[in-house]
Amino acid sequence: MSETIMDYPLRTHDKLRFSDTDKQGHINNAVYSTFYETGRTQTFEEAHKAADNDDCEFVIAQITIQYLAETHWPGTVEIGTRIKRVGNSSLVLEQAIFSNGNLCSTGESICVQINTASRKSQPFDDALRNYFESLMEN
Template sequence: MREHYPHWQRVPTRWGDNDVYGHVNNVVHYAFMDTVINTWLIGAGLDIHGGPAIGLCVESHCSYRAAVAFPDALDAGLRVGKLGGSSVRYEVGFYREGADELVAQGHFVHVFTDRGTRRPVPIPDGLRAAMTGLVVP
């Protein structure tokens, strides 16, 4: 349900997203999730180019409920399902623009690591504070 997602971003489909079967190919949903999550992270202050900590995807999943096709636009809702010490599970729900039907739902798990060593580190304080605003009980 839309009210379970505190952050929203519009994601337009592109002509090349459709596959031979006439719908947005499954792999594109993963790219959409990655884009929504990273757009939010950059807006929340993560320095993707030079910051000491980076988020690496260690798990992803998507369930599909209805087909979408270009030129559909999707409303992507973002929430945090679990906030750990060095990891976070983002959950994304996709809805047709302005509609209440959930067309796909997925998650990404990021582990924050030191940029150089790739060893886990605590989620940076400012980012953690921003993430708590996305936690939905």
């Protein structure tokens, strides 16, 4: 079965810029990390609305990107995000980038919630855990 943007409960987009291109004329590999950041930012902005507390933020512990097809300027890309696993204070996000409906890249990020004052990991509250679990792949 082929992945589509509809396989991801959170969807957003980014505009491709000419400055994103490289010597070969396609979107540079480094720009994909920025696309994935767009999806993570949306995810965590929604998470803050769902949380019972506001004394935390998220940091990235690891990111892995697979490049599957070239993407070319001009245009836009769609970014899909879903949750793969929810831990005590960390979660794994699965993401994908689509251009013209074609899967171009997949990524996986491990993110940790930290307390803004102590800068140490902080367990998810029940409301936040429920929100993240609602974004898991069926």
